[in-house]
Amino acid sequence: xxxxxxxxxxxxxxxxxxxxxxxxxxxxxxxxxxxxxxxxxxxxxxxxxxxxxxxxxxxxxxxxxxxxxxxxxxxxxxxxxxxxxxxxxxxxxxxxxxxxxxxxxxxxxxxxxxxxxxxxxxxxxxxxxxxxxxxxxxxxxxxxxxxxxxxxxxxxxxxxxxxxxxxxxxxxxxxxxxxxxxxxxxxxxxxxxxxxxxxxxxxxxxxxxxxxxxxxxxxxxxxxxxxxxxxxxxxxxxxxxxxxxxxxxxxxxxxxxxxxxxxxxxxx
Amino acid sequence: xxxxxxxxxxxxxxxxxxxxxxxxxxxxxxxxxxxxxxxxxxxxxxxxxxxxxxxxxxxxxxxxxxxxxxxxxxxxxxxxxxxxxxxxxxxxxxxxxxxxxxxxxxxxxxxxxxxxxxxxxxxxxxxxxxxxxxxxxxxxxxxxxxxxxxxxxxxxxxxxxxxxxxxxxxxxxxxxxxxxxxxxxxxxxxxxxxxxxxxxxxxxxxxxxxxxxxxxxxxxxxxxxxxxxxxxxxxxxxxxxxxxxxxxxxxxxxxxxxxxxxxxxxxxxxxxxxxxxx
Numbered sequence: 084x085x086x087x088x089x090x091x092x093x094x095x096x097x098x099x100x101x102x103x104x105x106x107x108x109x110x111x112x113x114x115x116x117x118x119x120x121x122x123x124x125x126x127x128x129x130x131x132x133x134x135x136x137x138x139x140x141x142x143x144x145x146x147x148x149x150x151x152x153x154x155x156x157x158x159x160x161x162x163x164x165x166x167x168x169x170x171x172x173x174x175x176x177x178x179x180x181x182x183x184x185x186x187x188x189x190x191x192x193x194x195x196x197x198x199x200x201x202x203x204x205x206x207x208x209x210x211x212x213x214x215x216x217x218x219x220x221x222x223x224x225x226x227x228x229x230x231x232x233x234x235x236x237x238x239x240x241x242x243x244x245x246x247x248x249x250x251x252x253x254x255x256x257x258x259x260x261x262x263x264x265x266x267x268x269x270x271x272x273x274x275x276x277x278x279x280x281x282x283x284x285x286x287x288x289x290x291x292x293x294x295x296x297x298x299x300x301x302x303x304x305x306x307x308x309x310x311x312x313x314x315x316x317x318x319x320x321x322x323x324x325x326x327x328x329x330x331x332x333x334x335x336x337x338x339x340x341x342x343x344x345x346x347x348x349x350x351x
Numbered sequence: 352x353x354x355x356x357x358x359x360x361x362x363x364x365x366x367x368x369x370x371x372x373x374x375x376x377x378x379x380x381x382x383x384x385x386x387x388x389x390x391x392x393x394x395x396x397x398x399x400x401x402x403x404x405x406x407x408x409x410x411x412x413x414x415x416x417x418x419x420x421x422x423x424x425x426x427x428x429x430x431x432x433x434x435x436x437x438x439x440x441x442x443x444x445x446x447x448x449x450x451x452x453x454x455x456x457x458x459x460x461x462x463x464x465x466x467x468x469x470x471x472x473x474x475x476x477x478x479x480x481x482x483x484x485x486x487x488x489x490x491x492x493x494x495x496x497x498x499x500x501x502x503x504x505x506x507x508x509x510x511x512x513x514x515x516x517x518x519x520x521x522x523x524x525x526x527x528x529x530x531x532x533x534x535x536x537x538x539x540x541x542x543x544x545x546x547x548x549x550x551x552x553x554x555x556x557x558x559x560x561x562x563x564x565x566x567x568x569x570x571x572x573x574x575x576x577x578x579x580x581x582x583x584x585x586x587x588x589x590x591x592x593x594x595x596x597x598x599x600x601x602x603x604x605x606x607x608x609x610x611x612x613x614x615x616x617x618x619x620x621x622x623x624x625x626x627x628x629x
Contacts, residue, residue: 118541120541120544120545120548121540121541121544124545124548125544125547125548128548128549128552128553129548129552132552132553132556132557135556135557136556136557136560136561136562137418137561139561139562139566139567140415140561140562141418141419142566143566144419144424262396262399263396263398263399266398266399266403267398267399267403270398270399270402270403270406270407271406274406274407274410275406275410278410278414279410279413279414279417283414283417283418284414284417284418289417
């Protein structure tokens with residue numbers, strides 16, 4: 084007679100469910116890789132087109148900042164736009180899609196704390212968007228000369244911006260009840276702040292009355308630091324930019340975590 | 352006597368009405384139903400289909416106005432913003448006409464409800480017309496909305512209204528037909544995204560919306576003349592401003608010729624059931 088097998092007890096894990104986090108991260112990453120057309124090739128194509136049309140439309144107007152060519156000025160701006168919208172979409176679409184298709188239950192019922200889930204979603208979306216941004220930079224470098232002044236500033240500000248927009252994406256994904264809501268957040272909030280951030284023109288050249296409007300835009304600060312990493316000059320203090328970004332990342336991250344932990348529009 | 356007795360019999364009403372409905376040469380009711388379905392499909396989500404393109408177009412206008420720093424940049428003696436506005440209207444009109452037909456057909460194919468369109472007694476011509484008309488309607492509505500929003504910020508003269516209407520309708524039709532063809536060809540969303548990314552977006556952005564193609568190096572100028580979207584944008588702009596990069600008459604002919612060819616192709620795809628009927 085065979086000895087009776089003891090039923091398997093619950094899996095033990097320490098204070099952090101690393102395996103759960105890794106599984107969720109892997110899922111988000113594989114999903115990103117499966118949709119290369121939408122997640123990498125599309126943004127890369129759009130970025131190159133932006134670069135071309137701005138060169139053709141504005142190429143005869145001289146340098147936007149002293150000693151900086153138009154291409155070197157535009158490239159970081161275009162990459163930052165792609166990074167911000169990509170991080171937002173990566174987190175928002177994925178969460179919202181899971182929600183309306185009912186798959187969110189798989190994540191909600193997993194033995195993961197809200198912090199683990201939200202943290203992983205934000206990190207995965209930010210990481211994916213950074214990969215796209217790197218691909219776009221690599222493609223652009225084939226056509227134009229991109230200086231690199233401070234690699235750490237580039238990486239740091241890119242990461243901060245990606246985390247910020249991934250958090251906003253999670254919030255939008257949780258709050259939206261229809262595709263309409265989600266796309267309204269994208270069209271009326273994310274695109275305007277990402278496009279009107281000084282990506283395509285030097286804010287310091289604008290009239291003083293409208294400058295404050297841009298300085299209230301977090302993407303402007305992210306872009307200042309990011310562009311500084313390439314061209315070595317900024318129109319604003321970098322400490323201020325870093326401070327604004329970090330506090331916003333913190334605030335949006337906490338809001339996303341709090342909404343998820345409450346189960347707002349997630350748990351019936 | 353005989354006929355009288357027949358007429359007194361209770362009339363077999365059911366038998367008469369259950370016969371095939373006589374459609375005549377054109378199934379107007381079917382065509383109208385398909386058209387209404389196509390229009391209601393985008394009106395249902397008008398934030399995404401009407402308001403969003405309007406806002407995006409205004410954003411582009413704002414960016415270019417700011418990037419130029421308010422300095423008196425001119426193209427052929429016209430303020431740059433005035434040069435830009437018609438191009439932007441046309442671009443958003445084209446992209447939306449394309450999005451309507453292509454997304455409708457690809458979604459129906461992926462979800463399997465394309466049979467609802469293939470089963471009814473609609474001929475290939477009626478299918479082509481119904482889908483294309485839906486796309487044209489969306490394109491023109493978005494174009495009008497974008498134009499109205501822009502005219503708050505930019506004064507747009509109207510040098511030749513006929514040219515404006517001709518190019519708006521034909522531009523919407525061209526892209527709606529391209530959307531039908533692309534939608535029938537694509538078997539997955541990814542393939543549709545590829546058509547949008549590699550054909551529609553580059554051709555519509557690089558067609559002289561943002562700059563006069565005289566700014567291009569001469570070999571590229573030559574190539575730009577093979578882009579039918581160039582003639583649409585150029586002719587549309589001519590209708591507003593009375594200046595054009597290319598010859599207006601050639602533009603009229605090219606646009607018409609391309610549309611006839613695309614219509615024939617779309618019609619043939621529906622008639623043969625290419626990638627529609629297994």
